[in-house]
Amino acid sequence: MASQPDAPNAFVLLPDDIIRELFEALADIDTPRRAPYRKAWTSSARSPDLGWIRLTHVSRRLRHIGINLSTLWGRVVCSFPSAWETTLARSRNAPLDIYLGHDGFDAYSHWPISAEELLARARYISDIVSIGQPASRSWWINTSPTSLKYLELAVQHYNFRQGIKPLLPLGQITAPSLVSYKTSYGLALFSKCWCLKMHLIDCLSVPTTTKLQIDCCKSPALLCSILERPETTRSVKYVLDISAERDPEPFRNQAHVKCTVAEDIETSSFQTYRAFKPTKNYSLRCAIGYTLGLPHRGDYAPSSIAASVCTLTFHTDMSVPDTPIRPLPETKHRLEQFGEYLAGFKGIATIYIxxxxxxxxxxxxxxEAKSATEVVFPSLATIVLDVFSSRLNVATWNGFVDLLMYRKASRRPLERLVLMGSHLCHLSPDIDGGVTKMKLDLRPVKGLVNEIVDLRGKKRCKAESTFNQSLGLRDLNFQCIHTFKNSVLFANTGRGHLAIRLVTQTTALYNALAEVDPPRCAGRWSLYVDDKTPPSLGWIKLTHTCRHLRVIGVDMPTLWARAVCVFPSGCKEILARAKDAPLTLDLKAGGLIDYLHLLPAHNLVSRALHIRDLGFNSYRAWWKDKTLSHLESLHLEYRDVRESEFNVSDARKQLSVINAPVLRSYGILGGFIPFHAPALRTLSIDHPVAWRLLLDSLRSCPLLETLTLTDTRETASTMPFEGDSVSLPYLRYISVQAPSQMGVINLLEALVIPDSAEINTGNCSSPDVFHALLRRRQDVDYISPLGDMLSITAVEIGNSPVRYDRSLRLSISQNVERSYPQYRPMPERGITYEKKCSAYSRRNAQDNPLARAITDTFGSSESAAAPIRTLAFYNTKGFVERDAYPLYINPVPTSVTELKHFRESLRHLNDVTTIYTPEHSAHLFMLLPPDSGPAASKPPLFPFLKTVILNVDSSKMNESTWSVVVDALAYLEAEGRPLERLVLMGSHFCHLAPTYNLQALLMIPSDRNTKLELNIEHARALVGEIVDMRDEGCTCNNPAY
Known part of the structure; x- marks a missing residue:
């Protein structure tokens, strides 16, 4: 998320309180998860995810707000064991969510707080109780977790076939704040072990308002015994929810009857019946499984409880829209028996169907027709008929009207009939009539009920995806508790609150999430994507929260237009939601041509706002004969675009031209496609390009501001360049990353650019091009003058320490007024000449690579190096084996013979006044005193030298190297031109190291830590002043590598 460039700006419109509510909402829908267990008994194959914590990595403002939300950090204190100290500190004194798992409290033995303190702060506990040793995990003995609200226990069983011995009492737990207690599937495997089941329930002394939930219980007797407990026989009304649930195994349809002790549903909010799931206001829920047949009488509840059931609801499993599972028996005989059984619930007043x-x-x-004396559902007052997936057939509707007529004739008419759903506008024939629709007449019904509440949706008879209707209504935690009124939206969750007061702020929230959490694709469409982030819906998850957020999110075509290529299987639905908005075609490995074949009916290219296409064949020129009128950003990657084989006219014929009148950014890798883009601002070419072909395209973009290219090349055409210049009056920056051809100079000569434009060139491997760039800086007055600093460094190139080459880089840059510590990093901007040489090639003393590189840089004339005032050497770390002593690549020759020959090339730099060198290059100063013999008659080296800067940062300087420096200072003082200042810097300039050659150093590694005293007083007498900027303290035993 933090990689998105505009992510922080997307939250500018949101105030702090809305951002806090956003954090709380994301904490519910995007919870951080660890691997391999999310809950104590649920194995999760999903990879670890930061969840809502990612939002704290977007900007400093979001991080400050998120870190101060101690309540949220208390929920994730156990999610990431490696960072428990940080999360525990951020939770402050907030309640904690504790996942004991298989290790129990032993997993937290290294925490600075005890198990008793953890229990005292616990808000939620998830634990696994072993059947073999239950007493070892009875942490609730003699404890009083006053903050505990949610408790989940699982049973770990091993050899249940051998039976379970009776368990001893494990004590009582006092939890005055407990609101939910849940056990898992482990109980279902012990339907005859009454001691175990009731023991896990009876060991709790909790308030009567505590919610008790048991999933997948297969013991009707246990259910009845629980319902008859004093805590559950208080004066409340029951809801019998009969819902179907698809079995995870294929070809099996498993239904569950869920008896729920819940508060009465408000009759004024009938829409809540559709999304009703017994997860909020229940006190007890048990699921009795049966395979779409007749359940046994007595499996639901005892007669005393059945008399209190006031609401009967039926819910269909719509997880697979094409094959819904209804919670009713299939055969007519079993359906009649099922109806007779339901008639035993005399207190039912409301039915939702x-x-x-x-x-x-x-x-x-x-x-009703067969019964002359017994009344079916005598208290029935309301029927809610919800049809949102497909139309009712005529026979079913007529049967329902007959039921109303019988109740009217027996003087028991319904108080109200509630009609809901988007497909209750027409009826379907009894025999499959396809799209045939029949009129739904409500006039006969109005006289049979006291009131008709018409809550039907917009009339539409086209077959729609049931998935889109049920999404966010059945299987999600969010429940809508209010509607849109006066542009105000309220939404509520089970454990957090999301209150977004204005529609404009909701829209800003969507726009912000689209920037920081965009949808990510999966499968073959992301095989070549650089990032390895898992696939995700991104901001689309917010549309699955509730209907109101979904209405706003679905009606944002601009955001959907960005995700049209993320999910190929849903591209048609996304295109429909995008409406006429310009599209973002981020195709990555799929390829635009493949996508056009996938959707041949849509003209995607003409609607594209952004295109990113990765292809490997030049014949896939989808831009041919098209005007991309909406295209603003284009990124292409092609591997065989050989524009060097064509001249300008041939290239336009072979490759065609990208015609994009509003294109602002164009980047291409692996070749170059000519273009015509009058509004172009940024151009990036990551491939050597024919400069004539590029120049011809640049004529069409006078507004260009940034030009970046790797290198140029010549075309096959022998036609001379006519010299027509191209004016780019708004150009601010030109970068040539690896100039090696004279075409770079020709291109720069042909461009007419402002005086303030910055030209940056990378490592130049051609001496001719390097000299031409230097002459251009000297001749052209509107470009910054030639730099006065020469930086020399050596790097290793290769991929192994066995075989590699070295590269010498000489960079000329402008040495602005800088302090001494600013010499440590190598200057970034300048003109660099790069010369490659073999690390193991045999050569004589006169064939020194650095000497030849300096000669190539300045030629044979000393006047070319006259502007150089500062000479700086930089070392780089070389390839070393693991745990080996570090070796630094030194550009200065180490051989005495080569070093003396190097002195002759340094005579080009007569005007140097400052030398900067690290410890590994300090032996350079042995060149200052002349040798005896004919060389003594030559002019002195660096006659105007005034300042020497020594930086010892990686390891101690050798004793012999320091002696060389002192001897050089003594020579300068004896010659009558003493050094004005000696600057000492670095963290390892506290002591000296004994002098060893490399072989001796490898033989006696124990002497590496030997340190000798460093006496700078003798050097102080030889120079004007010593600027001591060394770090304090001794760091000899802390090598900086």
Whole structure:
């Protein structure tokens, strides 16, 4: 997320309180997770994810707000064990969520707080209780977790076939704040082990308002015993929710009847029935499984509890839209038996039925017709009919009308009939009539009920995806508790709150999330993507929160237009939501041509706002004969575009021209495609380009501001350059990363650019091009003058320490007024000449690479080096084996013979006044005193030298090297031109090291730590002043490598 360039700006419009609410909302829908367990009994194959914590990495403002939300950090204190100290500190005194897992409290033994303190701060505890040794995990003995609100226990069983011995009492737990207690599937495997099941429940002394939840219980007797407990027999109303649930195994349809002790649902909010799931207001929920057949009588609840059931709901499993599973038996006989069983619930006052459960209405009609004395559902007052997936057929509707007629005739009419759903506008024929629709007449029904509440949606009879209707309504934690009124939106979650007060702020929230959390693709569409982030819906997850957020999110075509290529299987749906908005075609490895074949009916290219295409064949010129009228950004990667084989006219014929009148940014890798872009601002070419072809395209973009290219090359055409200049009045920056051809000079000569334009060239491997660049800086007055600093460095090139080459780099740059510590980093801007040489090639003393590089740089004339005032040497770290002593690549020759020959090339630099060198190059100063013999009659080296800067940063300086420096200072003082100042810098300039050659050093590694005293007083008497900028303290035992 932090890699998005505009991410911080997207949150400018949001105030701090909205950002806090955003953090709280993301904490519910994007929880951080660790591997391999998220909960104590649930194995998670998902990879670890930071979740909402990623938002703190976007900007400093978001980080400051997020870190101060101690409540959220308390929930994730156990998510990342390696960072528990940080998360625990950020949680401050907030309640904690503790996941004990298989290790129990032993996993937190290294924490600075005890288990008792953890329990005292615990808000949520998830634990696994072993059947073999339950007492070892009975942490609740003699404890009183006053902050505990949520408790989840799982049972770890091993050899359950041998039976379970009776368990001893494990004590009582007092949890006055406990609101939810949940056990897992482990209980379902011990349907006859009453001691174990009731023990896990009876060991709690909790308030009567505590929610008790048992999933997948297969013991009806246990359910009845729980319902008859004093805590659950208080005066409340029951909701019997009959819902279907798809079995995870294929070809099996598993249904569950869920008996839920819950608060009565407000009758004024009938829409909540559709999204109703017993996860919020329940006190107890048990699921009794049966395979779409008749459940056994008594499996739901005892008669005393059945009399208190006031609401009956039916929910269909819509997880697979094409094959919904209804919670009713399939055969007519079993359906009639099921209806007779439901008639035993005399207290039912409200029935909620979805389209797939509508046949139960026909069963109730037949029961009303057959029963002369017994009344079916005597307290029934409201029927909610919700049809949102497909239309009702005529027979089902007529059977429902007959039921209303029977109740009217028996003087028991319904108080109200609630009609809901988007597909309750017409009826379908009893025999499959395709798209045939029949009129739904409500006039006969109005006289059969006291009130009709019409909550049907917009009338639309086209077949729609049930997935889109049920998304965010059935399987999500968010429940809508209010509607849009006066442009105000309220949404509520089970454990957090999201209150976005204005629609404009909601839109700003979507725009912000689109910048920091864009959708990411998966599969073959991301095989060549550099980042390895897992696929994600990104901001689209917010549309799955509730209906109101979904309405706003779906109606944002600009955001959907950016994601049209992220999910190929849903591209048509995304295109429909994008409407007429310009598209972002970020195709990556898929290729635009493949995508056009996928959607041949849509003209994607003409609507594209951004295109990123990675291809490998030049014949895929999808831009041919097209005007990309909306295109603003284009990035191409091609591997075989050989524009060097064509002249200008041939290239336009072979490659065509990209015609984009509003294109602002164009980048290409692996070749160059000519273009016509009058509005172009940025051009980047990562490939050697034919400069004539480039110059011809630059004529069409007078507004260009930035030009970046690797190098130039000549075309096959022998036609001479006519010298027509190209004016770029707004150009601010030109960069040539690796100039090696004279075409770079020709291109620069042909461009007419402002005086303030900055020209940056990378490492130049051609002496001719380097000299031409130097002459250009000297001749052209509107470019910055030639630099006065020469920086020399050596680097190793290669991929192994066995075989590699070296590269000498000489850079000329402008040495602005800088302090002495600013000499440590090598100057970044300047003109650099690079000369490669073999590290193991045999050569004589006169064939010194550095000497030849200096000669290539300045030629044979000493006047070319006259502007140089500062000479700086830089060392780089070379290839070394693991745990080996570090070796630094020194550009200065180490052989005495080569060093003396190097002295002759340094005579070009007569005007040097300052020398900067690290410890590995300090032996250079042995060249200052002349040798005896004919060389003594030559002029002195560096006659105007005034300042020497010694930087010892990586390891101690050798004793012999320091002696060379002192001897050089003594020579200068004896010659009558003493050094004005000696600058000492570095962290390792505290002591000296004994002098060893490399072989001796490898033989006696124990002497590496030997340190000798450094006496600078003798040097102080030989120079005008010593500027001591060394670090304090001794760091000899801390090598900086």
């Amino acid at each position: 979805q389209r797939e459960s509508a046949p139960i209405l026909t069963v109730l009609r037949d029961m």
